[in-house]
Amino acid sequence: MTAMAPIILNCMTTVTDQSDYNKHEDSLTNNLVHVKNPHLDTMEEDILYHFNLGTKTHNLPEMFGDIKFVCVGGSANRMKSFAQFIHQELALPGNIDDIRDICEGTDRYSMYKVGPVLSISHGMGVPSISIMLHELIKLLHHARCHDVIVFRIGTSGGVGLAPGTVVVTDKAVDCFFRAQFEQVVLGKVITRSTVLDMGVSEELLQCSSELNNFPTVIGNTMCTHDFYEGQGRLDGALCSFSTEDKLEYLRKAYDTGVRNIEMESTVFAAMCYACGIKAAVICVTLLNRFDGDQITSSHDVLVEYQQRPQVLVAHFIKKHLGLIL
Amino acid sequence: MTAMAPIILNCMTTVTDQSDYNKHEDSLTNNLVHVKNPHLDTMEEDILYHFNLGTKTHNLPEMFGDIKFVCVGGSANRMKSFAQFIHQELALPGNIDDIRDICEGTDRYSMYKVGPVLSISHGMGVPSISIMLHELIKLLHHARCHDVIVFRIGTSGGVGLAPGTVVVTDKAVDCFFRAQFEQVVLGKVITRSTVLDMGVSEELLQCSSELNNFPTVIGNTMCTHDFYEGQGRLDGALCSFSTEDKLEYLRKAYDTGVRNIEMESTVFAAMCYACGIKAAVICVTLLNRFDGDQITSSHDVLVEYQQRPQVLVAHFIKKHLGLIL
Numbered sequence: 001m002t003a004m005a006p007i008i009l010n011c012m013t014t015v016t017d018q019s020d021y022n023k024h025e026d027s028l029t030n031n032l033v034h035v036k037n038p039h040l041d042t043m044e045e046d047i048l049y050h051f052n053l054g055t056k057t058h059n060l061p062e063m064f065g066d067i068k069f070v071c072v073g074g075s076a077n078r079m080k081s082f083a084q085f086i087h088q089e090l091a092l093p094g095n096i097d098d099i100r101d102i103c104e105g106t107d108r109y110s111m112y113k114v115g116p117v118l119s120i121s122h123g124m125g126v127p128s129i130s131i132m133l134h135e136l137i138k139l140l141h142h143a144r145c146h147d148v149i150v151f152r153i154g155t156s157g158g159v160g161l162a163p164g165t166v167v168v169t170d171k172a173v174d175c176f177f178r179a180q181f182e183q184v185v186l187g188k189v190i191t192r193s194t195v196l197d198m199g200v201s202e203e204l205l206q207c208s209s210e211l212n213n214f215p216t217v218i219g220n221t222m223c224t225h226d227f228y229e230g231q232g233r234l235d236g237a238l239c240s241f242s243t244e245d246k247l248e249y250l251r252k253a254y255d256t257g258v259r260n261i262e263m264e265s266t267v268f269a270a271m272c273y274a275c276g277i278k279a280a281v282i283c284v285t286l287l288n289r290f291d292g293d294q295i296t297s298s299h300d301v302l303v304e305y306q307q308r309p310q311v312l313v314a315h316f317i318k319k320h321l322g323l324i325l
Numbered sequence: 326m327t328a329m330a331p332i333i334l335n336c337m338t339t340v341t342d343q344s345d346y347n348k349h350e351d352s353l354t355n356n357l358v359h360v361k362n363p364h365l366d367t368m369e370e371d372i373l374y375h376f377n378l379g380t381k382t383h384n385l386p387e388m389f390g391d392i393k394f395v396c397v398g399g400s401a402n403r404m405k406s407f408a409q410f411i412h413q414e415l416a417l418p419g420n421i422d423d424i425r426d427i428c429e430g431t432d433r434y435s436m437y438k439v440g441p442v443l444s445i446s447h448g449m450g451v452p453s454i455s456i457m458l459h460e461l462i463k464l465l466h467h468a469r470c471h472d473v474i475v476f477r478i479g480t481s482g483g484v485g486l487a488p489g490t491v492v493v494t495d496k497a498v499d500c501f502f503r504a505q506f507e508q509v510v511l512g513k514v515i516t517r518s519t520v521l522d523m524g525v526s527e528e529l530l531q532c533s534s535e536l537n538n539f540p541t542v543i544g545n546t547m548c549t550h551d552f553y554e555g556q557g558r559l560d561g562a563l564c565s566f567s568t569e570d571k572l573e574y575l576r577k578a579y580d581t582g583v584r585n586i587e588m589e590s591t592v593f594a595a596m597c598y599a600c601g602i603k604a605a606v607i608c609v610t611l612l613n614r615f616d617g618d619q620i621t622s623s624h625d626v627l628v629e630y631q632q633r634p635q636v637l638v639a640h641f642i643k644k645h646l647g648l649i650l
Binding site: 037038039074076108123124125126130186187224230234237240249271274 | 365371432450508512549563565571600
């Protein structure tokens with residue numbers, strides 16, 4: 001793995017590469033999900049406002065204590081479909097129509113529990129997934145979960161890849177191609193590492209070769225804060241650059257190893273890493289951005305593409321549960 | 326009005342204060358909604374992907390040409406409630422249960438049309454509302470709408486205000502208290518003005534004094550990119566600062582004129598301004614951040630608070646339509 005320049009983490013840790021990641025991980029005791037907030041211990045009650053859950057109103061250890069896999073994705077409908085799909089894949093008892101939205105009291109996020117798997121929607125963009133992750137990590141902490149792996153399964157624009165290709169993220173990079181996430185804390189900018197778990201990513205690639213029914217690559221994923229100007233699209237309400245400017249930016253991205261573009265991976269990687277949670281990002285590409293900006297594939301084709309990360313993660317989970325040898 | 330330092334806009338305009346805003350506005354011909362993208366004219370079809378609408382598949386002028394007021398807010402349920410509420414307020418024919426989600430083919434956003442009023446959800450955070458605004462502005466442009474006013478009606482944390490107070494935004498400021506929005510375009514940072522329409526804001530204040538049933542103030546609104554660390558909350562999964570650090574930040578914000586904190590106002594103001602659309606932000610405060618971080622009011626109290634911006638904007642719309650003298 002190419003060495004990265006040292007990045008200063010919030011929690012006084014310096015990360016250089018995957019070996020540091022492993023050391024960091026080894027230093028965490030008993031694989032419990034860790035919050036990094038001393039104030040939480042002093043609170044009588046913790047209301048997870050955007051989930052409509054709380055420590056006084058809900059028995060979180062009983063509801064969630066057995067969670068081992070969390071899958072997150074932007075769309076509420078898609079995460080419901082994933083819950084139903086994984087229910088069938090794990091051959092669990094009961095009817096898939098009975099899987100209910102645990103957050104049904106709010107429309108901010110949707111959440112479904114299927115055996116040891118939690119499926120949650122996070123909306124679009126870094127701020128939206130960030131709220132969800134704060135409350136998810138607190139939920140897993142309050143529920144005393146351990147040995148949890150979190151997957152983001154999403155959609156993305158491809159950079160030099162055929163539509164339908166699945167990208168497992170090597171490094172999550174920002175719009176300047178840096179493997180870091182800038183978090184503003186009380187008006188000051190703090191830089192966090194976006195290292196993901198290489199072991200999980202490699203296992204996912206292995207799963208893809210076992211399945212052998214769609215192309216999967218490992219590459220860098222660029223995370224932007226908007227869909228139009230920030231990703232170099234020529235079809236927004238505002239656009240002040242030329243086709244050549246756009247292509248030059250995409251070529252630069254490609255040359256640094258970027259293979260797809262989405263809107264959540266950096267903060268996802270940064271928050272999971274800071275809390276000692278193994279994490280991976282698996283996104284399908286809906287188009288090749290060198291060829292265009294608009295998503296013109298038919299509804300049925302897009303639906304099939306969107307199932308690919310689900311199929312891959314389901315295979316991973318089944319292997320970990322010993323359902324596939 | 327306090328003079329601001331000049332801010333360089335994307336479109337080669339320098340804005341200093343409200344008088345410049347008015348000049349900029351006067352310079353726009355015939356009050357049509359303008360896109361600032363020469364590429365759009367060359368496209369055979371424009372697919373508004375996140376709305377599941379398009380120029381070839383839908384007759385946008387027929388569907389939306391009479392729109393005069395657009396109300397946007399984070400929650401899909403709330404924007405459906407607003408559509409039903411404004412239907413009753415305008416005494417329109419038909420049953421409120423028949424108002425259907427125009428974007429029902431996707432779960433990214435929800436959209437309801439009630440006479441000349443469009444009600445749309447935008448999710449949480451700048452990236453999420455930014456995608457919606459690109460597609461909304463293109464929709465209004467394709468539909469040849471003119472003389473449109475756009476309102477953001479939302480919820481927020483109050484800074485030195487009693488819960489339930491409605492804040493009409495004077496200036497939308499970033500987490501450094503600057504009245505600007507930083508947009509990344511192809512890896513370069515561009516700064517845009519976040520000036521809102523003072524005439525609309527003053528009319529909204531007048532509406533509140535006519536209604537006389539909840540407190541309304543005008544003040545600056547701080548827009549952050551997350552709900553926890555960025556807003557100085559002590560109750561996230563990550564927190565590295567003290568209660569005193571938090572209070573100092575909130576006091577600084579208050580001293581610069583900030584009266585509430587939310588997560589969408591800067592990009593909302595910047596994009597509407599860049600496209601010559603009159604815009605206002607009206608958010609109710611759910612708590613006073615000097616007193617705490619968690620939202621502990623009962624469900625019924627919160628529901629009533631959330632109706633307040635709706636009531637204010639409905640009164641404004643009724644006056645503009647001549648339904649109230």
